[in-house]
Amino acid sequence: xKNVIHAKCVKCGKTYEATPxxxxxxxxxxxxxxxxxxYIKKSLTKEKLKTRPNTMWRYRELxxxxxxxxxxxxxxxxxxxYEADRLGELLGVKKLWIxxxxxxxxxxxxxxxxxxxxxxxxxxxxxIIACSSTGNAASSLAGNAAAAGxxxxxxxxxxxxxxxxxxLMTFGANVISVQGNYEETFELSKKAIDKWGWYNRNAAINPxxxxxxxxxxxxxxxxxxxxxPDYLAISVGDGCTIAGVWKGLKDxxxxxxxxxxxxxxxxQAEGCHPINRAIAENKPWEPMExxxxxxxxxxxVPRNADKxxxxxxxxxxxxxxxTDEEIMAAQKLLGTTCGVFGEPAGVTGTxxxxxxxxxGVIGKxxxxxxxxxxxxxxxxANAIKFCGEPMKLPNDLDALVAEIDRRGLKTE
Amino acid sequence: xKNVIHAKCVKCGKTYEATPxxxxxxxxxxxxxxxxxxYIKKSLTKEKLKTRPNTMWRYRELxxxxxxxxxxxxxxxxxxxYEADRLGELLGVKKLWIxxxxxxxxxxxxxxxxxxxxxxxxxxxxxIIACSSTGNAASSLAGNAAAAGxxxxxxxxxxxxxxxxxxLMTFGANVISVQGNYEETFELSKKAIDKWGWYNRNAAINPxxxxxxxxxxxxxxxxxxxxxPDYLAISVGDGCTIAGVWKGLKDxxxxxxxxxxxxxxxxQAEGCHPINRAIAENKPWEPMExxxxxxxxxxxVPRNADKxxxxxxxxxxxxxxxTDEEIMAAQKLLGTTCGVFGEPAGVTGTxxxxxxxxxGVIGKxxxxxxxxxxxxxxxxANAIKFCGEPMKLPNDLDALVAEIDRRGLKTE
Numbered sequence: 001x002k003n004v005i006h007a008k009c010v011k012c013g014k015t016y017e018a019t020p021x022x023x024x025x026x027x028x029x030x031x032x033x034x035x036x037x038x039y040i041k042k043s044l045t046k047e048k049l050k051t052r053p054n055t056m057w058r059y060r061e062l063x064x065x066x067x068x069x070x071x072x073x074x075x076x077x078x079x080x081x082y083e084a085d086r087l088g089e090l091l092g093v094k095k096l097w098i099x100x101x102x103x104x105x106x107x108x109x110x111x112x113x114x115x116x117x118x119x120x121x122x123x124x125x126x127x128i129i130a131c132s133s134t135g136n137a138a139s140s141l142a143g144n145a146a147a148a149g150x151x152x153x154x155x156x157x158x159x160x161x162x163x164x165x166x167x168l169m170t171f172g173a174n175v176i177s178v179q180g181n182y183e184e185t186f187e188l189s190k191k192a193i194d195k196w197g198w199y200n201r202n203a204a205i206n207p208x209x210x211x212x213x214x215x216x217x218x219x220x221x222x223x224x225x226x227x228x229p230d231y232l233a234i235s236v237g238d239g240c241t242i243a244g245v246w247k248g249l250k251d252x253x254x255x256x257x258x259x260x261x262x263x264x265x266x267x268q269a270e271g272c273h274p275i276n277r278a279i280a281e282n283k284p285w286e287p288m289e290x291x292x293x294x295x296x297x298x299x300x301v302p303r304n305a306d307k308x309x310x311x312x313x314x315x316x317x318x319x320x321x322x323t324d325e326e327i328m329a330a331q332k333l334l335g336t337t338c339g340v341f342g343e344p345a346g347v348t349g350t351x352x353x354x355x356x357x358x359x360g361v362i363g364k365x366x367x368x369x370x371x372x373x374x375x376x377x378x379x380x381a382n383a384i385k386f387c388g389e390p391m392k393l394p395n396d397l398d399a400l401v402a403e404i405d406r407r408g409l410k411t412e
Numbered sequence: 413x414k415n416v417i418h419a420k421c422v423k424c425g426k427t428y429e430a431t432p433x434x435x436x437x438x439x440x441x442x443x444x445x446x447x448x449x450x451y452i453k454k455s456l457t458k459e460k461l462k463t464r465p466n467t468m469w470r471y472r473e474l475x476x477x478x479x480x481x482x483x484x485x486x487x488x489x490x491x492x493x494y495e496a497d498r499l500g501e502l503l504g505v506k507k508l509w510i511x512x513x514x515x516x517x518x519x520x521x522x523x524x525x526x527x528x529x530x531x532x533x534x535x536x537x538x539x540i541i542a543c544s545s546t547g548n549a550a551s552s553l554a555g556n557a558a559a560a561g562x563x564x565x566x567x568x569x570x571x572x573x574x575x576x577x578x579x580l581m582t583f584g585a586n587v588i589s590v591q592g593n594y595e596e597t598f599e600l601s602k603k604a605i606d607k608w609g610w611y612n613r614n615a616a617i618n619p620x621x622x623x624x625x626x627x628x629x630x631x632x633x634x635x636x637x638x639x640x641p642d643y644l645a646i647s648v649g650d651g652c653t654i655a656g657v658w659k660g661l662k663d664x665x666x667x668x669x670x671x672x673x674x675x676x677x678x679x680q681a682e683g684c685h686p687i688n689r690a691i692a693e694n695k696p697w698e699p700m701e702x703x704x705x706x707x708x709x710x711x712x713v714p715r716n717a718d719k720x721x722x723x724x725x726x727x728x729x730x731x732x733x734x735t736d737e738e739i740m741a742a743q744k745l746l747g748t749t750c751g752v753f754g755e756p757a758g759v760t761g762t763x764x765x766x767x768x769x770x771x772g773v774i775g776k777x778x779x780x781x782x783x784x785x786x787x788x789x790x791x792x793a794n795a796i797k798f799c800g801e802p803m804k805l806p807n808d809l810d811a812l813v814a815e816i817d818r819r820g821l822k823t824e
Contacts, residue, residue, distance in 0.1 A: 054466055054490075073494060074751050075515065078466075080487035086561060103487065105515065105751065107789060127824060147751030149498060151822070158804070163792040166799045170788065172748030174821060175802035176812065184807040191809045196823045336584030339486050339517065339559030376582065377519060377789035380575040387578045390587035392570070395596040397603045400588065409586055410563070411608045412539060 003040050004064050007031040007207055010306050018064060020124035023205040030306060031207035032247075033064045037254040046257060049222060054078040056112055056215035062251050064211050065119050072115040073147040074105040077215050081223040081369070087337040088368075091357040095367040097229070098350070099220055100340050102375030106136070106143040106167075108296075108346070109216060109241060109373040114140035116212025117201040118148045126199035127151060132182075132189035134160040135296050136374055141201050142171035153198060155189035157182050203240040204303030213244030214251065220369055221252050228258050229367040231318075233265035235348035236275055237297030239308025241373065242266055246311035262369070264317035265362075266308075267352025269327065272298050275308050276319035285309065293324050293382050296345035296374060318361065320352040327351045328386035331376065341376035341383075349373070415452050416476050419443040419619055422718050430476060432536035435617040442718060443619035444659075445476045449666040458669060461634060466490040468524055468627035474663050476623050477531050484527040485559040486517040489627050493635040493781070499749040500780075503769040507779040509641070510762070511632055512752050514787030518548070518555040518579075520708075520758070521628060521653060521785040526552035528624025529613040530560045538611035539563060544594075544601035546572040547708050548786055553613050554583035565610060567601035569594050615652040616715030625656030626663065632781055633664050640670050641779040643730075645677035647760035648687055649709030651720025653785065654678055658723035674781070676729035677774075678720070679764025681706050681739065686713075687720050688731035697721065705736045705794050708757035708786060730773065732764035739763045740798035743788065753788035753795075761785070 006015040007022055011029025016022060024030055044061040052058030056077030060067075079101045088096030104111040114137070121129050129145050131137060132155035145152045152173040156165060157180065168175045178185040193200050203209045221228060228249075236242050242264060252258045268276045271291030278285035285305045290298040302308065312319065322330075327344050330351035334340045342350075350370045356362040376383055391407075393399050404411060418427040419434055423441025428434060436442055456473040464470030468489030472479075491513045500508030516523040526549065533541050541557050543549060544567035557564045564585040568577060569592065580587045590597040605612050615621045633640060640661075648654050654676060664670045680688045683703030690697035697717045702710040714720065724731065734742075739756050742763035746752045754762075762782045768774045788795055803819070805811050816823060 075492035075494075080517075082485060082487075082559070100487075100517075103515070103517065105492075105512075106753070107787075143747075143751040143753065145751075146748055147494070156802070162796050165802055166792055166795040167753060167788070169799035169802065170744055170747035170753055170795055171751060172744070177802040177804045179804065179806045188805070188807045188809065188812065192812055195809065195813075198823075332582055332584070335555075335582035336558055339555040339557070339583060341518070341555065341579060341582055375519075375789065376579070377787065380578055383578040383582050384574050387581035390568070390577055390581065390589040392589045392591065393600070394591045395600045397600065397607065400600065400604055401607075411610075 001064060001066055003035055003061055005034045005036050008034050010310065020120045022207055023200065030304060032307070033207055033211055035251065041255045044255065046226065056115060056212065059215055059218045062218065064208055066123055069119050069123055072118045072144055074111070074115065074144055076104055076111040076115040076144070078219060079103040081220060082338060082340070084338050087333065090337065091354055092364055093357060093362060093366050093368050094364055097369045098334065098338050098340055099216065099369055099371045101216055101371060101373050102342055102346055106140045107375035107378055108136035108140060109213065110136040110140040111144060112212040112215050113203060113209035114144040114201065116208050117141060117199070117206065118144045118150060120208050121150060121199035122148070124199055128153060128198045129201050130154065130189060130193050130198040131201040132186045134164055137203065139164065139167045142168045142173040146171045153192065155185045157185045203238060210240050210244035210247060210304070210307065213241050214248030216371060217245045217248035218252065221258055226258050228260055228262050229369045230262060231265050231362060231366060231368040232262040233267060233349040233353040233368060233370040235297050235345050235373055236266045236268050236308060237299040237345065238302045239275055239304035243304055243307035243311045246315060261315060264312055264315040265349065265352055265356065266312050266317055266319045267349045268321050269294050269297060269348065270321045270323045272300055273321045274300060275302055275305055276321055278309055279312055279319045294327055294344035294348055296343065297348060318356065320355050322348060322351040322355055326355060328382065330354060331383065332387065334372065340372055342372040343374040343376050343378045344382055346372045346374035413476060413478055415447055415473055417446045417448050420446050422722065432532045434619055435612065442716060444719070445619055445623055447663065453667045456667065458638065468527060468624065471627055471630045474630065476620055478535055481531050481535055484530045484556055486523070486527065486556055488516055488523040488527040488556070490631060491515040493632060494750060494752070496750050499745065502749065503766055504776055505769060505774060505778050505780050506776055509781045510746065510750050510752055511628065511781060511783045513628060513783060513785050514754055514758055518552045519787035519790055520548035520552060521625065522548040522552040523556060524624040524627050525549070525615060525621035526556040526613065528620050529553060529611070529618065530556045530562060532620050533562060533611035534560070536611055540565060540610045541613050542566065542601060542605050542610040543613040544598045546576055549615065551576065551579045554580045554585040558583045565604065567597045569597045615650060622652050622656035622659060622716070622719065625653050626660030628783060629657045629660035630664065633670055638670050640672055640674050641781045642674060643677050643774060643778060643780040644674040645679060645761040645765040645780060645782040647709050647757050647785055648678045648680050648720060649711040649757065650714045651687055651716035655716050655719035655723050658727060673727060676724055676727040677761065677764055677768065678724050678729055678731045679761045680733050681709060681760065682733045682735045684710050684712055685733045687717055688733055690721055691724055691731045706739055706756035706760055708755065709760060730768065732767050734760060734763040734767055738767060740794065742766060743795065744799065746784065752784055754784040755786040755788050755790045756794055758784045758786035
């Protein structure tokens with residue numbers, strides 16, 4: 001890879017050759033891919049991008065893949081960035097955009113990481129990719145691998161919801177339901193990966209995955225014609241996504257495509273916010289309970305805390321925690337004002353933004369992008385609990401008129 | 413609209429000025445929009461399309477909207493067309509493409525019709541759109557209208573699944589759950605629309621909706637660089653979609669963008685196939701029971717039968733009926749070979765294609781596009797029933813080795 005210098009441990013600084021099978025540093029720290037920005041500056045121009053495919057692979061010069069590695073088959077990335085004028089006005093900001101990353105093949109931002117895993121597995125000559133997860137990482141891996149003709153072994157804890165298992169089975173994954181908790185599931189996956197040498201799609205140890213995720217901020221910048229907002233709000237679970245977002249922004253700054261960096265807004269659930277607590281108290285992070293319905297960010301022991309904390313601090317970021325009620329209110333707000341249906345974890349960034357607006361931290365002079373990271377169809381059960389009841393009426397126009405009057409609904 | 417001549421009844425031939433609020437002909441027949449192809453030929457070129465937005469609105473010259481009518485806000489259309497080489501080989505055809513129209517904002521092809529309804533409602537100066545539906549028409553209307561700042565009144569029968577109602581409520585629709593069957597629901601919606609003059613999004617009487625749907629075949633043609641396949645397979649319910657698909661193809665032929673027309677494959681469920689029965693027996697269509705799990709095409713009384721039957725006949729089309737088991741097998745086949753997760757009705761076209769391949773009707777000299785019309789996340793319950801069980805194991809590598817052996821799974 002002419003554009004990559006090496007991989008470097010974010011903890012001890014040790015460097016490694018960027019081979020496809022890289023895992024953590026021997027010190028236990030996670031690795032970061034270091035690019036040759038001088039080389040990239042010479043080979044990539046804004047003009048060139050205009051003719052590229054509408055997928056994350058339009059940014060190949062900024063991605064850690066060989067020039068000969070093919071684009072992965074599913075259309076991952078280039079999700080829509082909506083001007084959300086009505087919502088922006090409601091919140092009281094100068095300008096607001098919503099990046100709807102639920103509009104990805106398996107309906108979450110995780111498709112970006114899984115597509116990268118598939119590309120690197122192909123480079124490694126692997127035929128099988130494995131991971132342990134019950135959520136969006138698993139379904140995105142299963143879908144992207146199936147499309148590319150790779151097989152998958154996916155380990156899920158026995159409590160995994162049937163719907164999610166069904167999605168994995170439909171994509172043809174070999175699904176192992178482990179009788180035990182998530183830790184035991186992870187252990188069995190590790191033993192199996194060691195035994196059979198499968199390619200490991202695990203954001204905790206695979207340094208390429210956040211490089212896939214960073215394409216979301218590359219896109220935001222390009223879709224805004226390289227004029228960056230003041231803030232970028234996103235939900236945070238294990239930290240890999242916000243770290244990737246920041247990496248993408250720094251890449252663009254380094255090659256001179258953007259001239260300023262937005263401040264990150266890290267939104268976590270009130271019931272599980274180890275990363276935000278570490279920032280707020282300026283201390284190392286410590287595990288927390290996982291008390292939130294936003295399952296995709298219910299991560300008490302974040303795997304990429306180091307990269308995430310660095311990203312938030314470097315950006316002079318803001319942290320904000322929101323209750324489950326605030327999360328579900330944001331889901332409805334995005335639905336009613338933008339026609340965007342996000343899963344609870346997916347709308348947590350917007351919930352956090354709203355709270356900061358109410359607190360006066362962010363206001364009428366500020367421009368903001370809020371990323372929705374997953375589709376609401378992934379978790380209809382919670383939407384049902386919070387969305388309210390429809391009008392229940394007989395086939396009788398008078399009854400309808402009366403009910404509409406009672407509710408004070410506008411009929412014109 | 414300089415590109416539209418008038419609207420013409422498909423039954424009696426009477427013509428009407430193409431005003432935004434058009435409904436059925438006074439004879440009861442459905443209207444068809446007639447274009448001025450000479451005008452369109454002069455204003456639209458293939459080259460021009462290359463710089464257009466990646467939405468259905470790239471084809472404005474072929475759409476019945478005023479030049480000043482703005483694009484609707486959500487990113488509807490320009491869904492991916494995948495080369496499905498592995499699936500094509502399995503089925504034994506020369507070349508197969510899958511158009512994944514579940515990759516739309518509210519996850520179905522119906523977004524194309526609802527975006528058109530929103531555009532026409534704006535032209536009509538309406539602030540409220542109404543429809544009666546429990547399915548994709550309702551959710552796509554609610555989402556597209558919310559994004560455009562229009563309000564909706566949506567009538568659903570009381571048996572409507574809670575998840576679907578939740579989606580509507582999240583988009584801020586005024587949802588009326590009618591104590592009665594679908595017919596009574598439709599009646600109350602009609603009375604309310606008459607009373608308050610709301611814009612009517614009902615594919616049975618609004619001639620613009622199939623014009624929105626036709627963008628799916630405009631896209632297929634452009635994505636194939638205007639080289640048409642031998643066949644185009646699609647599931648058929650009320651007939652509006654296949655009629656739209658055919659209209660789009662004829663448009664392109666009329667303006668010289670394509671030089672041949674594919675034959676349509678109309679796939680219906682064995683348990684509900686009034687349109688296919690009419691073709692097979694060469695008789696007028698008659699109502700049928702609705703015995704299929706593919707809810708979006710369980711239409712015993714098709715509302716657009718006339719247009720659909722004409723389309724199938726004109727294209728020298730093929731009809732094929734599939735059982736629910738064949739539908740669910742196609743769902744898994746698309747998942748495992750293409751990484752595409754479609755809802756049961758969405759994959760029925762592929763199920764039909766598979767059956768025709770097995771029967772030798774379609775084979776190794778044929779090229780085919782199969783359209784997946786909706787996302788599998790819309791109906792996870794049926795996927796759960798049919799996808800099979802995962803391996804259930806303790807955290808024990810030996811047990812995993814034994815189970816993998818027993819199942820004969822390849823581990824490399």
